[in-house]
């Protein structure tokens with residue numbers, strides 16, 4: 599059910615859940631200070647309670663309300679990447695709901711870069727918690743149609759068009775160690791690359807097990823609640839291939855055994871022909887940014903074919919493809 603901007607703001611203020619666009623993926627939003635509104639997100643998504651949510655704020659000035667510390671390094675990152683596909687995890691104020699923190703002592707914050715969503719945050723005066731607007735473990739939605747296909751037509755959706763970035767935000771944890779030194783860790787790769795974060799924040803001095811001056815490593819292991827291996831999955835069983843030629847051989851074998859299969863390829867101009875057999879495939883762009891934008895839409899389309907198997911070619915194992923490879927690897931993990 600499509601709703602207007604005014605209705606979306608009114609519903610959020612009444613403690614209801616609304617699907618909203620962002621530049622990354624569509625989110626299932628609720629007032630981040632209203633526990634019963636937040637609970638509905640978990641119920642609708644069938645999401646475990648210990649998976650924390652990202653709080654979407656309208657600008658950097660809102661950060662202090664949520665955190666006990668906003669170190670200079672985190673300020674620099676926020677200034678460099680907000681509004682944008684970038685989430686900061688920082689120590690949470692005591693008043694922050696346990697529901698939104700998923701029981702963690704930290705809170706995840708992001709200023710989304712979507713004009714309609716920023717307008718909604720201003721109009722409602724709220725900060726909204728929003729995980730991706732799909733059932734737990736399923737494919738993330740990048741259009742309003744995807745949201746309705748996954749969660750049903752009863753879900754109110756603010757339609758902001760197709761998401762430009764196409765995959766979830768980069769998540770960075772900024773924390774202070776026992777010596778009062780500030781560090782950062784990448785918790786989830788995204789289209790704002792680790793190299794881009796390093797250009798702003800310097801090298802992540804903290805690497806687990808390795809401490810520059812041989813001090814024992816007392817900082818906690820990176821904790822990434824809610825990052826299941828089985829995330830972002832289509833319903834169709836999926837197999838990943840490093841080598842496109844091997845994928846094509848497997849496709850031929852599937853066809854000969856009358857398995858119905860389809861493929862996701864990368865940077866291929868021609869539709870591969872497999873003799874007599876018809877074989878549906880989609881080729882993503884050879885540019886990482888464009889491929890990310892196309893990724894979930896392509897997986898949704900291939901999944902809708904209800905094949906016996908999806909064969910997926912992985913992009914090269916290079917830094918610029920890290921985020922796309924991460925999502926495909928999780929989708930293919932069974």
Ligand code: TXA
Pocket residue numbers: 620622623624625626649650651652683685687699702703704705706708728729730731765766767769785786821822823824825
């Ligand atoms: O692009 C995005 O980030 C999208 C759009 C809607 O903004 N949102 C999104 O939310 O991807 P979700 O729920 O699918 O992912 C939230 C993830 C959690 O699974 C967890 O890995 C991390 O963010 N997270 C959230 N709060 C955290 C915290 N306090 N500490 C560590 N990780 C946290």
Ligand code: MG
Pocket residue numbers: 729730738
């Ligand atoms: Mg998600």
